Amino acid sequence: MVLTVDFHSAGDVVRWSLTDDGVTRTVHEGYTPTLFVGDAARDLYGRRGGPTPTPPDRDGLSDSLTELQAFLTGQDAVANTGCESYRQTFRTAPRPLLRIDAASVDAVRQIAQRVQQFNRPAEYTCYNVDLTRQFRYCLETGTPASPDQSVRPLRTLSLSIPPHKSGPDALTHLTIDGDAAGQTPEAAVTAVDRAVRERDPDVIVVSTADLIPLLFDAADTHDVSGFELGREPGYTKLAGESTYTSYGQVGHSPARYTLPGRVVIDESNTFFYHEAGLPGCLDLVNRAGLPLEELGWASIGRVLTAMQIRAARDRDVLVPWQAWRPELFKPAATLDAADRGGTTFAPAVGVHENVHELDFASLYPNIIRTRNISPETVRCGCCDTDDVPGLGYSICDADGYLPTVLGPLIDARSRIKDQIEETTDDAERDRLESASAAIKWILVSCFGYQGFSNAKFGRIECHEAINAFARDILLDAKTALEAVGWQVLHGIVDSIWVTPAPDRDQRPLETVAAEISADTGIALEYESAFDWVAFCPMRNGDSGALTRYFGKRRVETTPSTGELGDAIKTRGIETRQRNTPPWVSTVQEDALRVFDATRSPDAVCDVLHRHLTALRRGDVATDDLIVANRVSKRADAYTQETLTVAALRRTQHHGSSLAPGQTVRYIVVNADGRGIDRVRLPFEDSESYDADWYEDAAIRAVESIVSCVGWDRTDIDQYLADTTETTLGSYNTQP
Amino acid sequence: MNTSQRQPRVELPELDAGLTLVDVGSDLGVTPVQSLLLDSIFAGDGDAYWVDAAGTAQTTRLRELAPDRRYLHRVHVARGFTAYQQTSLLDRLTGEHVTAPSVVVATGIDRLYRDTDVPATHAQDLLVRSIAALARVGRVHDVPVIVTRSRADEFTQPLVNAAQTHLRCEDTQFGPRFTDATGDVDTLVYHLGDGWVQTTLAYWQEVLTHRARMHDAPVVGEEATSGVV
Ligand SMILES: [Zn+2]
Numbered sequence: 020m021v022l023t024v025d026f027h028s029a030g031d032v033v034r035w036s037l038t039d040d041g042v043t044r045t046v047h048e049g050y051t052p053t054l055f056v057g058d059a060a061r062d063l064y065g066r067r068g069g070p071t072p073t074p075p076d077r078d079g080l081s082d083s084l085t086e087l088q089a090f091l092t093g094q095d096a097v098a099n100t101g102c103e104s105y106r107q108t109f110r111t112a113p114r115p116l117l118r119i120d121a122a123s124v125d126a127v128r129q130i131a132q133r134v135q136q137f138n139r140p141a142e143y144t145c146y147n148v149d150l151t152r153q154f155r156y157c158l159e160t161g162t163p164a165s166p167d168q169s170v171r172p173l174r175t176l177s178l179s180i181p182p183h184k185s186g187p188d189a190l191t192h193l194t195i196d197g198d199a200a201g202q203t204p205e206a207a208v209t210a211v212d213r214a215v216r217e218r219d220p221d222v223i224v225v226s227t228a229d230l231i232p233l234l235f236d237a238a239d240t241h242d243v244s245g246f247e248l249g250r251e252p253g254y255t256k257l258a259g260e261s262t263y264t265s266y267g268q269v270g271h272s273p274a275r276y277t278l279p280g281r282v283v284i285d286e287s288n289t290f291f292y293h294e295a296g297l298p299g300c301l302d303l304v305n306r307a308g309l310p311l312e313e314l315g316w317a318s319i320g321r322v323l324t325a326m327q328i329r330a331a332r333d334r335d336v337l338v339p340w341q342a343w344r345p346e347l348f349k350p351a352a353t354l355d356a357a358d359r360g361g362t363t364f365a366p367a368v369g370v371h372e373n374v375h376e377l378d379f380a381s382l383y384p385n386i387i388r389t390r391n392i393s394p395e396t397v398r399c400g401c402c403d404t405d406d407v408p409g410l411g412y413s414i415c416d417a418d419g420y421l422p423t424v425l426g427p428l429i430d431a432r433s434r435i436k437d438q439i440e441e442t443t444d445d446a447e448r449d450r451l452e453s454a455s456a457a458i459k460w461i462l463v464s465c466f467g468y469q470g471f472s473n474a475k476f477g478r479i480e481c482h483e484a485i486n487a488f489a490r491d492i493l494l495d496a497k498t499a500l501e502a503v504g505w506q507v508l509h510g511i512v513d514s515i516w517v518t519p520a521p522d523r524d525q526r527p528l529e530t531v532a533a534e535i536s537a538d539t540g541i542a543l544e545y546e547s548a549f550d551w552v553a554f555c556p557m558r559n560g561d562s563g564a565l566t567r568y569f570g571k572r573r574v575e576t577t578p579s580t581g582e583l584g585d586a587i588k589t590r591g592i593e594t595r596q597r598n599t600p601p602w603v604s605t606v607q608e609d610a611l612r613v614f615d616a617t618r619s620p621d622a623v624c625d626v627l628h629r630h631l632t633a634l635r636r637g638d639v640a641t642d643d644l645i646v647a648n649r650v651s652k653r654a655d656a657y658t659q660e661t662l663t664v665a666a667l668r669r670t671q672h673h674g675s676s677l678a679p680g681q682t683v684r685y686i687v688v689n690a691d692g693r694g695i696d697r698v699r700l701p702f703e704d705s706e707s708y709d710a711d712w713y714e715d716a717a718i719r720a721v722e723s724i725v726s727c728v729g730w731d732r733t734d735i736d737q738y739l740a741d742t743t744e745t746t747l748g749s750y751n752t753q754p
Numbered sequence: 755m756n757t758s759q760r761q762p763r764v765e766l767p768e769l770d771a772g773l774t775l776v777d778v779g780s781d782l783g784v785t786p787v788q789s790l791l792l793d794s795i796f797a798g799d800g801d802a803y804w805v806d807a808a809g810t811a812q813t814t815r816l817r818e819l820a821p822d823r824r825y826l827h828r829v830h831v832a833r834g835f836t837a838y839q840q841t842s843l844l845d846r847l848t849g850e851h852v853t854a855p856s857v858v859v860a861t862g863i864d865r866l867y868r869d870t871d872v873p874a875t876h877a878q879d880l881l882v883r884s885i886a887a888l889a890r891v892g893r894v895h896d897v898p899v900i901v902t903r904s905r906a907d908e909f910t911q912p913l914v915n916a917a918q919t920h921l922r923c924e925d926t927q928f929g930p931r932f933t934d935a936t937g938d939v940d941t942l943v944y945h946l947g948d949g950w951v952q953t954t955l956a957y958w959q960e961v962l963t964h965r966a967r968m969h970d971a972p973v974v975g976e977e978a979t980s981g982v983v
Contacts, residue, residue: 060838065845132873140879141841345832345839348803348851352826355813472835473871479835 020167022221023282023312024153025251030123032156035250035280037170041219042250042280051098051120052127052155055146056087056134057107058114060343063144070347070400071110083142084117090137091119096126106336107144108344109395109420109476113335116146124152131340146337153310154325158332165304166221166311175297176220178211178230179286181702182682185229185675187237193230205241208234212246221281222297222311223248228285231276232256250280275316284315287681291317291457299453306428306458319464323424324475326461330420331476338475346479347398356409357483359490364497366509366554366568369727370618374508374518374570375528376546379492381432382513383466384425385541386488387481393419394469394478407484408491414484421481425465432458489513496535496543503531509554511566516552547588548573551615553727555592567591567723571615587611593720602643602713606630607720620725624738627721631739634710634717644708645701647684650677662687662698669695687712764964766793767921767932767941769857769898773889775917776902779924782954784810784861786923786930788819789958790900791859795828796971798856800897805843807834808862808904819958821966821973837866841880844887848894858891858899860884863913865904881909885916929957 022042025033032047058081061067062074080088080102091097099120104113121127131148150158157164166173177196180189190204195214200207211234215223225231231254238246248254257275273288284292291300292315304311309325317325328338349357379385386392390406391414397407399415406414435455442448468474470482489512496515497507503526505517519525532543552570569589589595589611594604609630610623617623633639648663657664666685670677672695677683685698686705690712699705718739722732766789778786791802804811811831820826830852834840840863847858863884867877892899901917903910914920921939923932932941966973 060842061845064839064842066849068842068846068849069851135873135876140876140883141838341838342836343838343842345834345843345846348830348832348846350827351804351813351816351829351831352823354811354831355817355826358813472839479833 020163020165021157021310022166022173023277023280023310024156024162025255025277025279026124026152026156028123028125033251033279034162037166037168037173037221039171042221044250044280047160050156050160051122052124052152053159054119054121054127054131054148055103055105055337056084056117056119057144057146057337059083060141060144063107063111064343064345068345070398072108074111074114077115079115080117083138087134087137087143088117091130091133094130094133096122096129096133098122105146106334107146107339109331109334109336109393110400116337124155144343145340148338148340150328150338151309151313151321153313154308157308157310158329164308164310165301168301173221173297173301174218175222175224176214176218177224178234179226180230182226182287182675182677187233187240190233190237204237205243208237208241208243208246211248212238212243215248219250222284223278223281224284224286224292227287228274228276228283231278231283248281249278252279254278277312282312282315284312289315290319291315291322291460294460295457296449296453298450299455299457302454303457303461306431319460320468320471320474323461323465323468326424327421327476330424334420342473342475342477344478353410357487359486363512363566364493364507364510368554368556369729370551370553371508371516371518372551374516374549374552376549376552377496377515377517377528377532378544378546379496379513379539380542380544381429381462382489382492382541383485384429384462386485386492387465388422388426388429389540390414390484390488391419391422392481392484392488393421394476394481395419397478397480397484407487410483410487412480412484421465425462428458428461432462492539492541495539499535499538500531505531508552509568514546549588551618553724555723555726569611569724587615592723593716598646598648599720600644600646600713600716602630602634602639603716603720605643606717607724610721610724614724618728620728620730620734621738623721623725624735625742627717627735628739628742630717631714634713637707637710639708639713641686641699641705641708642701644686644713645684646687647682650681650683660694662690665695665697666700669698669700673700764961764968765941766790766961766965767939769794769900770918771896771898772892772918773885773899773901773916774919774921775913776900776921776923777906778902779922782923782925782930783815784808784902785815785819785954785958786932787859787861787900787902788816789962791829791857792816792820792825792962793965794857794898795825796966796969800854800856801828801830802857802859803847803852803855804829804831804859804861805834805840805847806831806861807840807866808902809833809865810861815955818955819962821959821963821971823974824972834866837869837872837877837880840866841884841887844884844891847887847891852895855895855897857897858888858895859901860888860899861902862904863888863901864910868904868909878909882912885913889916 020036022035022037027033030049032050034045034047035042058074063072067073088100092100097119101118102115103118104115106113119130121130127148131145134143134145156162179194180192184192187204190207191202193200193207195210200210231248234248235254255277257277258272260274277283286292291303300311300314303322304314307314307322307325308329309317309322314322331338396415396417396419398412402413402415404413405411432455435451439448439451439455442451466482466485469477469485470479471477493510493515497510500507500515500517504520504523505525506520508516508518528545532545535543549570550573552568555567567590569587569592571587572585592607593599594607606627609626613622613626650667662685663683666683667677670683684701686701687697687709688699688705688707689697690709718732718735722735725735769790776787791804795802811833816829817823817826832843834843844860846852864881867881872880888899888901901913903913919934921932921934923930928942932939963973
């Protein structure tokens with residue numbers, strides 16, 4: 020079991036494992052990673068392609084593969100070549116392929132590119148090319164990817180600088196585990212050096228990976244002798260900062276660094292560490308077999324892919340490099356049915372009393388599992404059955420591999436949920452909740468990922484089939500509920516809201532839910548009873564508005580101040596959105612509270628009026644007006660001059676920059692102004708703000724609430740104008 | 755449709771077997787190409803095969819255009835989402851699963867090869883290979899092959915060279931017009947005359963209804979000669 024794996028340019032690999040008091044270091048000399056090259060794309064996917072590819076029979080390597088072998092033999096990047104049989108797809112038998120052992124991990128891609136340029140285009144298909152290095156090593160050598168925590172728990176050290184600081188001076192703001200490191204760059208570097216020596220951490224969490232070269236450079240400048248962050252000298256840059264375009268989207272990935280013998284987690288470039296903390300990450304390392312450092316920066320898709328690759332390997336299937344496998348031809352009529360999109364009933368817009376919500380548990384993963392949906396089972400070509408509702412696709416009788424990947428995750432998550440219920444130990448509960456959060460993300464993303472074009476083993480037909488089953492299941496549930504006296508108010512993907520149908524007797528919901536669960540094979544769970552639920556109407560030009568709603572849970576008492584807690588459930592409205600300024604959230608939550616108490620749009624607008632008066636008076640603290648937006652691209656890549664762009668430019672103006680994926684925070688001071696003067700950054704301690712802009716935001720947040728009783732912006736404006744007049748009038752008549 | 759007493763003259767260009775490159779004015783979208791596709795089905799016995807790399811194979815417009823919903827069963831669609839998938843699909847058009855088409859359409863043939871995950875030199879090779887594959891489709895099945903591109907530039911010049919016919923479809927004040935560089939083709943689809951103000955959709959729907967009638971192909975609401983169109 021390993022903590023981390025280092026790769027030396029000479030080809031040697033160093034493995035680090037935990038011991039009671041530190042780590043052991045094992046050198047693996049002459050590790051040669053392996054890739055494979057197989058038949059021409061046309062033989063698998065082109066002319067001979069179809070549900071089950073029929074490449075021509077052969078015993079050894081084809082002439083063209085032999086030619087390639089001769090070309091590669093003797094090249095520096097190549098350690099060895101040979102012929103070995105593997106399966107190129109889930110639907111083909113093992114075939115003799117060209118095996119290439121690369122001289123080092125860096126040589127793998129180089130070789131693949133040479134193969135791509137050799138001979139005619141599309142002459143070869145390459146396998147096991149783009150695996151991350153630590154993952155590849157564990158996979159190829161059978162090394163378990165997780166550190167052995169039964170030896171001792173991991174030691175971590177956290178180094179952080181504020182997001183708006185960069186360059187050597189930023190080090191004067193450096194904190195070590197939250198404590199200031201030193202007032203000069205030299206003092207900070209010395210303090211880091213001491214902390215690293217004393218603590219000997221296994222994991223170093225940095226607020227930005229740029230800290231690593233910054234610290235080494237400063238140590239150099241200030242002659243801090245013997246400065247090290249790793250367990251051996253130096254550091255390695257694994258990837259440069261890069262911007263790329265893929266299918267019309269501009270993406271950005273920050274530079275990545277690693278330290279010998281330690282795991283680096285970059286807080287500005289991690290999904291799972293943010294969502295699930297270190298315990299959740301470690302739990303997932305175990306399940307996915309993706310080593311901790313790589314899991315740190317991995318997307319959900321990458322983790323899911325790692326699991327799929329392991330499952331494929333169990334079946335002797337290699338990992339395709341490029342996505343050659345296309346969808347099968349289908350009648351436009353079928354595509355038309357498949358394209359109907361997600362399952363949403365048109366909701367009964369407005370406020371409804373006495374509402375119950377029922378949810379299908381992990382609907383999409385359970386559909387995959389119970390309906391045997393997998394890239395090699397949908398439209399399999401060997402079974403002529405009509406299995407997918409509305410589309411007529413067959414699903415193979417043979418067990419698909421995707422259910423075997425997701426099944427254990429579904430079970431693990433429900434087991435963890437049970438344990439959370441049972442445990443009385445707070446630390447244990449935290450650990451369990453972290454683990455649950457990490458798994459949840461994999462489960463909620465597995466459906467979308469099936470439709471992602473570059474997904475290894477992804478297939479659009481799986482995506483369509485899952486959607487078709489989901490639609491069918493929700494419609495069946497609706498029919499079953501209506502048959503026993505319930506009126507269905509709304510349904511979205513996996514949730515259904517019902518209320519007793521007037522003048523009818525109802526079968527108890529628990530009973531109906533159990534019947535539906537038995538019929539569909541997927542548990543329909545009782546989520547909550549609501550005193551009332553309001554479904555918001557569509558906003559102009561906003562097609563996603565069918566998912567905006569809020570409701571008051573029965574039993575729970577609404578807290579009189581502060582956050583609403585569990586008493587009122589909200590989805591899709593401003594207070595749920597991360598970028599909403601705290602003050603706007605407060606206005607909306609106060610509005611919800613008053614709406615719950617009075618159900619009166621007038622009373623809600625009175626709340627708004629009170630808040631706006633305070634805003635106009637300048638009584639709102641600027642901290643409560645901070646807008647936090649996730650950066651989606653570099654400042655110069657934006658084409659529109661939005662406030663976020665102004666804030667990004669202002670950040671640059673202060674000598675710092677934010678990478679896509681990070682969050683920019685700002686206060687709007689003059690929305691109609693020009694350039695970087697439209698906003699201030701939080702650390703600039705601005706006293707003023709743009710009251711018009713925040714007023715507009717508050718009115719929109721209140722409009723979300725009162726829209727469910729038919730009020731729109733005009734009604735709110737009119738009410739506010741009348742109120743202001745009344746207030747002024749009463750003021751003037753005062754003696 | 756008895757909006758006009760006189761029998762309107764509705765024309766679409768006659769397509770020969772082989773590659774026809776169609777450059778469509780951006781405001782017309784994929785509709786003229788879908789119209790040519792449907793028109794070929796009216797006239798022929800075979801089905802249409804459509805490989806889309808432009809993200810335009812949404813069926814809503816095709817459904818709206820088709821004079822009868824049953825035509826949607828005679829259009830076989832496959833979408834390439836990566837340059838490599840598209841390359842496979844164009845090869846597959848001459849495979850055993852594609853039998854006796856009446857027309858083949860490839861939209862946005864260059865688009866995916868422009869992605870940065872395809873190295874530039876390799877991209878040019880793959881594009882040329884795809885053009886050759888389409889030319890082969892025309893020869894093997896002896897049918898018209900309609901191709902569109904996402905951009906007219908140096909990169910797609912090999913397509914211009916390979917195409918037997920190069921049509922432009924532009925919106926004029928009298929309605930959409932197909933022309934070719936040599937002047938051999940000049941087809942004003944349907945003279946709008948005075949006072950005709952219609953949406954693009956209604957315009958093409960009317961065009962296709964007339965074309966279907968011309969070929970004695972079924973139109974919704976009419977008695978179909980048989981259950982199969
Ligand atoms: Zn089968």
